[in-house]
Amino acid sequence: MKKIFYLVSCFMLFASCKDENATTGINPSDHSGGDVSVSITAGPKIRLTTDKACYAPGENVQFTAEGQIPAGTKIRYRQLEEVIAEQDYTGNSWNWALPEQDFTGYMAEIYSSSNGIETIYGTIAIDASSDWKRFPRYGFVADFGKKTDETIQDEMNFLKRCHINGVQFQDWHNKHHWPLGSTHDGQVLNIYKDIANRDVYAETIEKYINIQHTYGMKSIFYNLCFGALADAREDGVSDSWGLYKDYAAKTRDSHDLPDGWKSDIYLTDPGNLAWQKYLAERNADVYNQFDFDGYQIDQLGDRGTVFNVYGKEVDLPEGYASFIKAMKEAHPDKRLVMNAVSRYGSKNIAQSGAVDFLYNEVWGKDADRTEAKFSHLKQIIDENANYSGNRLNTVFAAYMNYRLADNKGQFNTPGVLLTDAVMFALGGSHLELGPHMLCKEYFPNNNLTMSEELKQAIVHYYDFLTAYQNVLRDEGTLNTSVDLESADGKFTVSQWPPQTETLCVIARNLKDKDIIHLLNFSQANSDEWRDDDGTMPEPILTENPKFSFRPSRPVKGIWMASPDFAGGALCPIGFKTNGDRLEMKLPSLKYWDMLIIEYK
Template identity: 25%
Template structure:
């Protein structure tokens, strides 16, 4: 009894001490947690950026981090910097900082990158009390290696120097633009710089559409671009001169004509009394003339090179002497002459690219430019021959393949000719002197307002904006007979005049009448008024706050970058940056929302940091089959089908690279069209097949959609099944675009013999019931269309290789199979009938392979025939 009491007392005492300790420790934890939470919620790295668009070898990078203390107490701590190249941590830095409550400070770091040219890096800045912010570094002695092409299109004399600097700083710091196309800056296309005294450039001149070009503004932009270590490219037409060209020593005998008697020269009529007349690109006198104009542009204006344009396909072309002229194969001659002239003039300012208009697979003039032209990178305007995602992907792969991996830039105009944005119907507005009608088709809403034709008539819209920014006021209208004008009032104040253009009938509703104006957040009135200074009759259908649709931009940019190209789309203008939605670059009838600008900053940071995994010339491609990948519970496609996760596989010597683009909410595969925002898919279980000779050392994922683009290492498992050797991992999330990259080494097997039973298999089985095979078995049931075997092989150097497929065939007939290398058709294997299934022979195919890892697929196409057994592939 006494013993029991003493034990009980001891237990009570211990319990009390434990309870007191628990309460004390819990209170301490709560205080620490509360203090930590206050610090975490109050300390922010608000920004991090670098000082240049790109850096040369040996250059010092300056990184600036901006830190804000939004708490009510002073903060002291360290700012940390980490610099990564893909998955590799390159350097760490830190510095101490104290911040009073409510203050902001900047800290700079300097870093000298390794002496390796053409490398991208991700920079992460953070404190122990804040989330990180990231930026990117591009070390490239030539910006044309990884071009992130932007544009400048307004050279009005009213643009101030600080505006120029702010615009260029934004484009280079926030979006990492490293080349700028100066669009329509010239006086005449054949005589770009106006010199009234014959020697010195005029202070200003008018362009083709009577816009004022200020010399000071033009040179101010060029200087600002150079201050950021970016390149300034002068837009020039390659083979055209303005009306009256004979006054400027251009001869019609250099021209291209529609007839054999040189009576009808090819031209473009702009409808304003202005023309561009076309000349034969191979004509030596024209080449000499325009090359001198190019070098004059570089020497006088300090441009870094020339953006050469053309007007697209022309058929039935004749030269001045009536000879049939092969235009599509003539451009490389002009390009190479101009390039030589620029290089001879100044080797440091000889950049050159040429526009492959209407780019598509096997397109017009593609092969001549891609294979033969001495361009620094390839530029291609996309029109109506590459309308869906996969057509873009196929074209980019072909363009880069034909040019030996040269960089590619697409001019692909998003939401083209679409009146997209918040719409306010005219019939729902307040109005005077007009009435509602429905007798002309094509209107939106319930109808349109007609009889808008007399002084005093007006239509007034009440609109609402959530975001303070510059908007596009786009008016959809009908105008049959003559040019019309209307005066626009914002909240009762006159802000300008808009022109409406005659369409020849009342059944055409156009939306090419617009103006840009700044609107604060909240409600506003927009009045369209027929004032004394106005003219013409119109029907008014609606007012749209024109904007770009965010999801389509993000998906199209993901498709372009994952395919291996970049996209010219961002330029200087409006509040800070504008987006390209038309072939006429000054058109600003659509604007970027704040959310889209934020998304584009993340995207451009991502493609800069991971430029080596996206754009290196050595990257090889796999085919578009689904044999490489499965995602549990998800529909997948290799061709960008709507309603799927679109996968693309690329390879380097170090990595297998898997791109996943979320098209699960897409209604169609047209990249221009507005899209539904994809849902954020989480915890995706991925199985990916790769070479049995691969040794994996890490699986990583990175995305412009989360984590500031930073890479995350994933847990993974390896194994094999009836299909082949695989790695499995769980992808945390997929919003628009994820890139998974698998670090691995690939060793060639003994005697360079790749056993078929270890390859990736579709529709075939492993067997051992016929003697004479190598390895552990062979593949049989290779007998139906769609059956396929894919090898991942290693080419130790750039050279011609013999691919020997060891097979057996005892069907009584010859068999055939299609072979694809890196997704490209390489030829047909013909396999003779042999004496028995125990007899093995080789069927060979020759191919030139660059050093690195490649896929070789042997495929039963619909045109192939007869079953075979496949034993191995030997690479000689």
């Protein structure tokens, strides 16, 4: 994998405001008023990395920088607007001991300052969390053929740089009903075939798990909750555990697969206690062989009316909850995640009390388009919060440029970034990153590649998601009524939901601050997130846009951060009063700017 180099250099010039009501004398540590002017300049390319994807509170972080950095440069560690620590830059490798505070995101900034001007050379986020389930950032692997140590390390280094803290192993298993598989004399196979008859090397699985654990990631194996192959009866699976399309149990419900694959998948009743016991025992074999941290449970969405062998209609969502609880009871120290395909069974999954977070595979192809729009993403976030009592965060399995991926090509960068901006602003995250970016529900499909531009941008977006996790995903209430207006006519501002040709604003209200997200749909050609054909236009970069808003309380200060600007570094924003409104000028706006309004 090519190394990703990125530069963000910004000059922040703080000048007094002309308005008599504005506070004057603004500097990098005092930003309670005044105009702020920011420009970006070329400079040395700096690549920052850390030794892990995530850390425990109090753990030591090892940083590495590649590139020439001028003398007098400093390193600053922020938690939102608070500077936690600062030190001189004395070499290309250094350590920082994290504070003991749990579930906290930080941003490390390499910068220099001269005559009131700061130049930021590079940034990188750090997540200090004792458990991944508070702020899940989920990735995947899906090819377990013969691989060198170098290849696996390169793949995982990119996920580490994006702070991915859990990895789903898709289609790694031998048989759905017997994931590990073996010969019938009990010997574990070193090489076997997956469902598509691709070679799987046990050694490759072990290498992935080992390096993921070194980086602080969770390794989660994938399997259906109710899948059996054609030879399941030979392996001890009873037909009486099956799921049927008719009450007479004559037609087995099944999922058809392409010719040349190992087998179609024949469904079992997930609520059947004997089936649950059988699969839990097979999972015990998996955990004894591989150091997996848990089980990614899959389903197939709404199957219509289905029956068990006795002619009783099966309540699949209730069966899912029963299955989840049985898997947790069998292996209480292992983690569980379950897919709610098109929201099917979401409430039962959320209220099972046994999943680490909520995982929604969303689609845009159904007739009534109930998951196709950006607005539907918020509906799912809201539903999940309601179902879980605001305890569980949401990960979207959402496949970008879906029709474009029918052929070889590249992802459309604007489509991907705008969708990530919306998902992250709403408090969700996106299952999309692995050895390649996801474009289809069959995870090994790699028809679309990421351009270097997209790779660099994705690093910034995941830095942003991680550094600002406490105001993006932690508590607070989403607010769709935001009194923010364009003060210079550069944007037409609209409230949620997003509309083409407008700047959509949405807020998250916290105890002592408001977070206002500015999502740029000014050049967008659709209000649907998937950008099926890869035609979403790139938004125009707007320099120094001016906005005004009516605050609900006296304002202490305003900050701006954007994954599109200064590597996500937090910039103090000057403001002035005009009647009951505050006016401010931002450095720039492309896809997404985030404002932090601090109240006194």
